[in-house]
Amino acid sequence: MDLDLGQLRALAAVVDAGTLEAGARHLHITTSAVSQRLRALEQATGRVLLVRSRPVRPTASGERVLQLARQVSLLVADTTAALGGAADDEPGRGGADDGRWVRPPVLPIAVNADSLATWVLPALAHLAGPEAEVCLDLRREDQSYTARLLRDGSVVGAITSDAEVVPGCSVQPLGALRYLAVATPEVVDRWFADGVTGEALRRAPVVVFDRDDELQDVWLAARASAAGAGERLDPPRHHVPASIDFSEAVKLGWGWALLPQAHASGDLASGRLVQLDEAPVDVPLYWQQWKLRSPALDAVASALVTAARAALVPIS
Structure with a gap:
């Protein structure tokens, strides 16, 4: 099977952009040219690679070819970086520097929201700063679901709570992100004056990140069992899908x-928040990446592993 580099780039650009038109703009070619490249790629593979929805999405065969496209890219x-020059067929290369400037590689990485809001950005700052070695395309996703983005070819690496190795990838333990169950003193006085009972947990409003956020429910199940509540607890919920705003909602008394x-x-030190339970909840995190020898990808992995040693607690 003879696959063309330009066709592979067209597939990745369209999937990332969501439409053929947006992918064409990214590649600085016409929509018709993108369509022709995709048809030629489907003819070469003998498979339908894209569902032409809005946004477009890869088929099962398309996911495998998309993974290849990202690896080749x-x-x-x-x-190109090792040769110290710019590729002839890449848009935006060369010009005033006569080809000596090298566009940094783009690395799509899946990161859970709380890691993104706490330790990941400082960890990668030296790679993405003024002397950028890479361009980072960070995809925010719950840590329970980041591994699926590796499987479908959307990203080249992921911070995930899944220790099971994704086929074609390697895995390194990072550490555990520690969580504390907290609320304002006013929320505690209103809902937990008699303690963290099953009845209190059934009635007290809880703040959750989004519909994929299961962390509060895991803690609820453990507390309900300890409190002797035999049924699943489903308290009133506020959804706040941004890490800093999520924390602020709790501090403003929306719920626990x-x-x-x-x-x-x-x-906690100032008394603005209090803990509902002394026992922390530790969520283990792992770094998974494609088994691909790439200086750029290895640099990202090294930065994350080094920073995680200081930011996370050991996995128990």
Whole structure:
């Protein structure tokens, strides 16, 4: 099977952008040219690779070819950097520097929201700063679901709570992100004056990140069992899908929630927040990436692993 680099780039651009038109703008070619490249790629593979919905999405076969497209793109960028020049067929290369400037490779990475809001950005700052070695395309997703983005070819690496190795990937333990169940004194006085009972947990409003956020429910199930409540507890819920705003909602008294220790520690010390339960909840995190020898990808992995040693607690 003979696959063309331009066709692979067209597939990745369209999936990332969501439409053929947006993918064409990214590649600085016409929509018709993108369509022709995609048809040629489907003819070469003998498979339908895209569902032409809005946004477009890859088929099962398309996910495999998309993974190849990203791997090839990363290898081309690494080789270009090693040669110290710009690829002839890449838009935006060359010009005033006569080809000596090298566009950094783009690395799509899946990161859970709380890691993104606490330790990941400082960890990667030296790679993405003024002397940028890479361009980072961070995809925010719950840690329970980031691994699926590796499987479908959307990203080249992911911070995930899944220790099971994704086929074609390697895995390294990072540590555990520690959470504390907290609320304002006013919420505690209103709902938990008689303690963290099953009845209190059934009635007290809880703040959750989004519909994929299961952390509060895991804690609820454990507390309900300890409190002797035999049924699943389903308290009133506020959804606040942004980490800093989520923390602020808890601090404003919207309800109780589990916050990363880094977000809660200062307010616990000042008395603005109090803990509902002394026992922390530790969510283990792992770094998974494709088994691909890439200096750019390895640099990201090294930065994350090093930072995680200081930011996270050991996995028990």
